[in-house]
Amino acid sequence: MNYWLFKTEPDAFSIDDLANKKSKGELWDGVRNYQARNLLRDEVKKGDEVFIYHSSCKVPALVGIASVIKDHQIDDTQFDPSAKYYDPKSTPENPRWYAVTIKHKKTFKEPLPLKDMKQNPELAGMKLLQKGNRLSVMPVDKSHGDLLLKLLG
DNA sequence: GCCAACGTTGGC
DNA sequence: GCCAACGTTGGC
Numbered sequence: 001m002n003y004w005l006f007k008t009e010p011d012a013f014s015i016d017d018l019a020n021k022k023s024k025g026e027l028w029d030g031v032r033n034y035q036a037r038n039l040l041r042d043e044v045k046k047g048d049e050v051f052i053y054h055s056s057c058k059v060p061a062l063v064g065i066a067s068v069i070k071d072h073q074i075d076d077t078q079f080d081p082s083a084k085y086y087d088p089k090s091t092p093e094n095p096r097w098y099a100v101t102i103k104h105k106k107t108f109k110e111p112l113p114l115k116d117m118k119q120n121p122e123l124a125g126m127k128l129l130q131k132g133n134r135l136s137v138m139p140v141d142k143s144h145g146d147l148l149l150k151l152l153g
Numbered sequence: 154g155c156c157a158a159c160g161t162t163g164g165c
Numbered sequence: 166g167c168c169a170a171c172g173t174t175g176g177c
Contacts, residue, residue, distance in 0.1 A: 007175090033160075056175050114176080132158040134174050 003145030015064040018104045025103035029075040030085040036137035061111035070101035108152040
């Protein structure tokens with residue numbers, strides 16, 4: 001079992017939206033970055049735990065946890081010209097983008113703001129805290145993941 | 154809204 | 166394959 005962190009903009013899709021999907025879960029599509037794609041395709045596996053992070057909002061923070069309930073599949077939005085994430089250079093014969101399905105597990109009673117994470121020496125080294133980091137899907141070390149779960153319950 | 158830090162694109 | 170121009174992300 002591995003830990004991951006997925007970013008989402010709460011205005012577009014929040015932890016509450018994910019919670020509302022209940023056991024059905026949510027297909028995490030629309031990822032259009034090769035590094036993130038490689039993780040989704042090759043390394044994110046059913047049963048893994050995913051920290052949900054709200055970005056580009058008033059208080060950027062870790063807000064909850066989800067679990068992966070389905071391994072990667074082709075992200076069909078890449079073929080749909082009307083979709084926001086349409087990729088004209090992608091073909092069904094040679095798809096570029098993939099998506100996994102995750103299910104809401106828990107919304108933390110108190111979100112853990114980015115600001116606080118930066119101040120916790122035990123979390124130093126987390127990819128999320130590295131300057132200039134823009135990845136929307138990233139690995140979380142086991143030690144960091146365990147600690148976060150302990151902090152957040 | 155600003156801007157730093159990237160990633161991507163395309164001309165050469 | 167280099168690199169300038171451009172677009173996007175995301176904290177502040």
